[in-house]
Amino acid sequence: MTNALEIYQLLPKTNCKQCGKATCMAFAAALLSRGVVVDDCPPLKEDKFKENYEKLSEIITPAGEASESGMIVHTEKCIGCGNCVVACPVNVAEDPYGAGSGKAPTSDNVILRVEDGVVRLSNVSQCRRFGKNKILCNGCIVTCPTKAIEFV
């Protein structure tokens, strides 16, 4: 997995503080823990950082739902095998004859699906690891051949 230093290397390294953090290194650490998003760094959006911006956006999975639930997909590792899609108990309950039977998902309520060869999350709040009755589900973690899914 990426570390803060690798992320730091891709930042402007000017410590301009526009993001609200004292240093770029602090911003890098915040990015890693998903406390901020790539777009929170204004200079990164300038043309000369375009390549770095794109790289960072790739490394740092979009926050939003994923960050609230702590679920992170390392998209660069995912091969789109769909094991997690078929094994996830929520997917099975919501879509037994589609995703749960190994086929294309037919319900909008699934958590995991594969788009363009890579897993994509939605409805993450339904994940069994969260909410009142949470359990330590690891369906999507143990079935992944490349260890692309992680919870922080």
Next chain:
Amino acid sequence: MENEYYVCTGCGLLCDDIEVELVDGKVSKVNNACLKGVARLKECERPAECRIDDAPASLEDAIIEAARILKEADSPVIFGMGNSTSQAQKNAIEVAKKTDAYFDDTSSFCQGPVVEAILENKIRTCTLDEVRDKADIIVYWGADPSNSHPRHLSKYTYFPRGKERQRGWEEDRTAICIDVRKSDTATICGDKFYQIPPQADEELLNAIANGLSGKVPKVSFGMGPKKILELANMLKKAEFGVICVGLGLVYSLEEIEPLVRLMDKLNEVSNFHLIPMVGQYNMRGSNHNLYEETGYINRVKFTGNDVEHGAHCSVVELLRTRTVDAALIIGSDPMSSLPGSIAKELLDIPVITIDPCNTLTSRKAKVSIPTATAGSECGGTAVRMDGVEVEFKAMTETDRMCDAEILERIMGEL
């Protein structure tokens, strides 16, 4: 658009639940397919060009030149086929008959022997749909589908719910992996991974058979009788078992007989099936089509109405012994996949390639003919790794010609 499903031609699994989004008539997004499939279904990074020698040519001229080369050759070879539709394969067989050519496909160094044993009813097989609905014991032997056929476990074997397997993989199914290294698939199988040294497959096949016959199973490597018996007992208790045979097993066996013997033994005491992990999407179709025509699955030579068959007709032998004086290569890149010393023989004879993408072989070819990509740009039928025929339709329109039609046109010129 919703729920219109297409077939992926990325590998021999031919997943039939692919959804696509198009922008300007091109595939822009592919859903439900694995990464490997997406790569196949989106356009090649470098499409093949239409070329004779070093100059761009019209399709018409390239076809005429290809026919001329084949006509003038004394013993041409036609090779490839795994990435062609069944119709293209049938047309290629016709071209081979017309030109007294050798005909071989990549199965002669892949799953050929296993498919042959299945077609000759020496080995019991089943469909992947049966595996999904019924299988409780799934064995991957010398196979790593997580890399070769990424959706194998999720779509058919281990993870999906099936008619008689409703309680999910943790309770209802056991996946076992036998391999020389701890592959990604082996990792998923956890403590049901049996590691063996290279070339020890035959020994283990025999040992399991012995274990099933009530003898003490012994092997020369570090796997005790207890462990082998535990494996044998798991297989014995299967309600519906399947062995998915990968190239690792095929390559290490000199003869297929030990595998046939174990399958026979398993079916005395249990209920077992075998499925070859066929790599290219229609490799098995090529075996079936040639078998129908000649009674052989690969490695033949046509002479008038006669058919000769044998190891000496394999593309490797033909090149090694410099027996052929021209090659028509369809949907395959032997310059990259064959051993260098053998591939280099292709540099000395006129080569014609028919391929959607620019490959090492097409770059070195005398005539390169671009075709549409089967699966995304043209439809047809193909035979899935388990022998089921799958029909597929094109996702987009193209002005490139399909391989079946190109071969028909070459035939017309002959």
